[in-house]
Amino acid sequence: MPSFDTVLEADLVKVKNAVENTAKEIATRFDFKGTSASIELKEKDITLIGDSDFQLDQINDILRNKLTKAGVDIRFLDIGKSEKIGGDKVKQVSKVRNGIEAEQAKKIQQLIKGSKVKVQASIQGDAVRVTGAKRDDLQAAMAMIRAEISDFPLSFNNFRD
Known part of the structure; x- marks a missing residue:
């Protein structure tokens, strides 16, 4: 029958590459110099860390562009709420749906x-x-x-x- x-199912290899490319761009961009802006992928969780919500939005925008270029649909991302962590830093955890x-x-x-x-x-x-x-x-x-x-x-x- x-x-x-x-x-x-998201292609996790492409997601990993997009996160790594985003991290490279964060490291080289002038407006992120001297800030705590970072991104990392653990299992199926993408963690964004920044100094403000505006900075998180910028990192999210870069990530979306890299995912789109890699051919990964951004609807795979389940974007969480931003939360304050020690000092003046902000953290946001996005899950990759699978x-x-x-x-x-x-x-x-x-x-x-x-x-x-x-x-x-x-x-x-x-x-x-x-x-x-x-x-x-x-x-x-x-x-x-x-x-x-x-x-x-x-x-x-x-x-x-």
Whole structure:
């Protein structure tokens, strides 16, 4: 029976390269000289440190540009709130989304069940598997998911006939 998986996976190598390029640019920019501006990636958390919220916004802007140039959708970033740390420094932690959360998976499953397309959706860990009798139905389901779910960049893999 034909099937495909709906997944949410960022290319972590490209994300790492974008963070490293952002760190290089921060080190060489004149307006960041002598400040505590920095960026680092641990696991799937990107930590930005700066002297003010304005500086964090500048670092975020550089990061977004580098991610876009690397071909990574910025919707993968779940940007956290800025919080004060010792002295006059500010910190912000952004998470790189990887895997569909249970709430989002249920939303996709309900979307498919509510449609007139003859396919079934089942939640498989952090992915949603869609199966159907015809390949055309699966392609219609893909188009519907792309059109309805725009808050995060979904991709489709494991297409089987």
